[in-house]
Amino acid sequence: xxxxxxxxxLHLQGSSLMLVLMVASAAIGGTLQYGYNLAIMNAPTTFIQxxxxxxxxxxxxxxxxxxxxxxxxxxxxxxxxxxxxxxxxIAGPMTIRFGRKKCLLLSNIFLMSGALLAVTSRAAKSxxxxxxxxxxxxxxxxxxxxxxxxYFGESAPKHLRxxxxxxxxxxxxxxxxxxxxxxLREILGSEPYxxxxxxxxxxxxxxxxxxxxxxxxxxxxxxxxxxxxEACINALRRLRGCEVQSSELDEILQxxxxxxxxxxxxxxxxxxxxxxxxxxxxxxxxxxxxxxxxNDSIYFYASYVFKEAGIADDKIxxxxxxxxxxxxxxxxMNSFSxxxxxxxxxxLIHTFASLxxxxxxxxxxxxxLSMACIFTYILSFGMGPAGVTGVLPTEIxxxxxxxxxxxxxxxxxxxxxxxxxxxxxxxxxxPSILNTALCRLEPSACCLRCMLACFxxxxxxxxxxxxxxxxxxxxxxxxxxxxxxxxxxxxxWVKCVFPQHCRPPETVTSSEGLTLT
Numbered sequence: 001x002x003x004x005x006x007x008x009x010l011h012l013q014g015s016s017l018m019l020v021l022m023v024a025s026a027a028i029g030g031t032l033q034y035g036y037n038l039a040i041m042n043a044p045t046t047f048i049q050x051x052x053x054x055x056x057x058x059x060x061x062x063x064x065x066x067x068x069x070x071x072x073x074x075x076x077x078x079x080x081x082x083x084x085x086x087x088x089x090i091a092g093p094m095t096i097r098f099g100r101k102k103c104l105l106l107s108n109i110f111l112m113s114g115a116l117l118a119v120t121s122r123a124a125k126s127x128x129x130x131x132x133x134x135x136x137x138x139x140x141x142x143x144x145x146x147x148x149x150x151y152f153g154e155s156a157p158k159h160l161r162x163x164x165x166x167x168x169x170x171x172x173x174x175x176x177x178x179x180x181x182x183x184l185r186e187i188l189g190s191e192p193y194x195x196x197x198x199x200x201x202x203x204x205x206x207x208x209x210x211x212x213x214x215x216x217x218x219x220x221x222x223x224x225x226x227x228x229x230e231a232c233i234n235a236l237r238r239l240r241g242c243e244v245q246s247s248e249l250d251e252i253l254q255x256x257x258x259x260x261x262x263x264x265x266x267x268x269x270x271x272x273x274x275x276x277x278x279x280x281x282x283x284x285x286x287x288x289x290x291x292x293x294x295n296d297s298i299y300f301y302a303s304y305v306f307k308e309a310g311i312a313d314d315k316i317x318x319x320x321x322x323x324x325x326x327x328x329x330x331x332x333m334n335s336f337s338x339x340x341x342x343x344x345x346x347x348l349i350h351t352f353a354s355l356x357x358x359x360x361x362x363x364x365x366x367x368x369l370s371m372a373c374i375f376t377y378i379l380s381f382g383m384g385p386a387g388v389t390g391v392l393p394t395e396i397x398x399x400x401x402x403x404x405x406x407x408x409x410x411x412x413x414x415x416x417x418x419x420x421x422x423x424x425x426x427x428x429x430x431p432s433i434l435n436t437a438l439c440r441l442e443p444s445a446c447c448l449r450c451m452l453a454c455f456x457x458x459x460x461x462x463x464x465x466x467x468x469x470x471x472x473x474x475x476x477x478x479x480x481x482x483x484x485x486x487x488x489x490x491x492x493w494v495k496c497v498f499p500q501h502c503r504p505p506e507t508v509t510s511s512e513g514l515t516l517t
Contacts, residue, residue, distance in 0.1 A: 018239050019156060022215045023164060026104055027171035029208025030148035031390070033111065034084075034141045035175025035324075036201055038299040041077050042320060043183030044194035045303050049073050052127050074422050076130055077300050081418035083135035087142020088410025092403035094143065096225065096264050100151035100218045107143040108205045110136045115202035122195040130198065137201060142414060145390065146406040153394030154220040155239055157248065165391040170331045173382060176299055176324035184317055224256045224399045225264075255399060265401045267408050276405075279396045283409040290389050291416035295381045297424040298323060298374065304425050309370040319371060326375045330382025389413070 049069050056062045064072075087107070094103045114136030121129035149168045156164035183189040188197035216235035223232035232252065236244045265273070270280050298305055302320040311319055393405040 018215075018241055019160065019164060022155065022239070023152065023167050025208060025211040025215060026101075026148055026151060027168065028204045029108060029111075029212070030104060030144040031168045031172040032175035032178070032204055033137075033201060034145055035172040035177075035299075036179040036204065037080060037137050037141060037175075038296055039176045039179025039324060040183050040197055040200070041080075041300055042180070042302045043185075043189035043317060044197055045073070045301075047191050047194045048076065048127070048130070051122070055125055055127055058125065070425055072127070074425055076127065076134060078418050078421035079131055080134045080138040080141070081414050081421055083138020083140075084142035084145070084414035084417070085138075085411055086135075087139040087144075088146055088407055088414055089142075090139075091143045091146035091410065092264075092267070092407040095147055095150065095221075095403050099221050099225075100147055100154065101212060101215065102217075103147045104144060104151065105209065105212055107140045107147075108209055110143075111140040111205045112202055114140070115199040115205075119195050119199035121198075133198065138414075140205075142410060145413075146403075146410045149390040149394055150402060150406060151218055153391070154218040155216075155235075157240065158251075162391075165394060166331070166388075168390050169382075170328070173324065173328035173331045177321065177328050180299075180302075180317075180321045180324045184321075189317065220252055220255070220399060223252050224259060227256075259398060259400050262400050265404045267404045270401060270404050270408065273401075276397065276401060280405070280408065282396070283392050283405060284412050286389050286392065287409040287412040288416050291413055291420055293381065294420050294424060295327075295378060296417060297420045298378070300421055301425050305374070306371070309374075311371065322371075322375055323378050326378040327382035330379045333383060 052072050053064050053069055056064050087110075091103065094106065098106060114133040117129045117133035117136070121127065121133065149165055152164045152168060153161060181187070182200060183197060188194070188200060216238050217231070219232045219235040219239070222228050222235055233244055233249070236248065270276055302323060303316055306316045306319050307313065389409075393402055393409055397405040
């Protein structure tokens with residue numbers, strides 16, 4: 001079949017329209033669900049804790065202590081992460097067998113089952129049903145967090161690949177804001193409606209089930225994994241809105257030739273493959289550090305955090321919306337290069353406020369500074385690791401290694417989210433422990449992450465060339481000191497405390513349209 005180039009104007013217009021619709025359809029039931037399910041658990045905190053206590057009292061005539069209620073509550077909240085871990089592990093085999101689009105659609109089976117359990121849990125007087133519901137919803141989120149960036153990165157044209165891939169983080173942040181708004185007392189955040197709030201995640205899932213089947217499968221998957229050139233060309237034509245550019249098809253054909261006869265890698269094989277060692281170390285460190293910073297745990301336990309910060313109870317739900325809005329705004333700004341000055345200011349404020357945490361119970365205006373500290377910290381997070389973490393495996397692994405790389409990165413992310421989710425509320429209600437963590441452990445942890453990140457190789461070249469370049473280049477070790485700029489934002493506040501350890505960045509641009517250092 002003849003493949004001809006199209007005009008630049010028609011190419012941009014067609015691809016923009018179809019890609020925007022495809023991105024919206026996939027993300028509404030994809031990464032948006034991750035942010036949404038993080039946020040909706042904050043509003044009904046008191047109501048579900050009361051429900052847990054009443055259930056124990058009715059069944060076994062036991063009145064739980066406060067710490068016991070907190071423990072059961074943290075299990076309900078954090079079990080979502082174990083479900084996400086399971087979803088991340090099965091996402092790889094599912095994408096290989098069913099494809100990217102079908103995998104997203106099939107993941108809604110877990111979502112709908114979880115929503116059904118959540119909405120009936122109150123009538124059944126069973127908090128165990130909420131736990132199972134959170135596991136199932138977590139599986140859906142774990143699959144989506146791995147598959148959606150892969151689907152976007154493989155479907156977008158090169159000149160839009162960076163922006164389209166980063167949109168996953170934008171929708172995750174929008175999901176947080178949406179969950180916080182729906183959780184307001186005036187909507188579903190009141191005592192009679194908390195079970196409907198937990199089940200409201202089914203609505204985005206229904207929207208995805210109705211819309212996503214109308215969009216094409218990933219062209220790279222169709223050609224490289226399925227060997228169906230005709231379907232690949234048809235998918236490209238629909239996504240671009242015009243005839244296929246020969247250069248784009250040649251790139252996919254070249255990657256198919258490079259991986260011909262190679263089966264999809266398994267996770268344990270990546271650990272023994274020296275050619276992808278530094279790529280693997282990079283995604284493991286960044287995925288772990290993204291959750292160990294505790295940002296997503298703030299959404300889980302915003303009521304705890306702001307109550308301890310001294311915010312009035314009737315204002316907490318409105319203040320919580322500010323946290324999600326900060327990350328959403330930062331993720332949008334991350335698509336434009338207008339963040340450097342703001343990031344420096346944000347980290348200076350965060351460092352200053354952290355040094356004064358020990359005095360928060362003695363200074364009348366400290367609650368407002370604490371609130372500003374949290375907002376600026378989240379703003380910095382959104383401009384750094386929130387956007388780039390999900391993009392990395394697509395950018396630096398080839399087609400055969402990509403599913404396994406996402407399994408490993410997702411496993412690290414969800415496992416660390418579970419750890420922080422379990423210990424976070426106990427740290428918040430224990431001021432002495434919290435102060436120690438903020439004043440002493442956090443700088444040490446950031447320095448460790450900074451040191452490790454400086455040894456991670458930055459991605460360069462095309463998608464399928466990065467692994468080869470890493471194994472053949474004699475100068476690869478010299479490039480470890482230059483780290484991806486967005487990765488560096490996650491630890492850049494260390495400059496304010498330990499400026500002598502920081503190196504001046506050198507800015508370059510990758511073929512995928514992302515700025516690197």
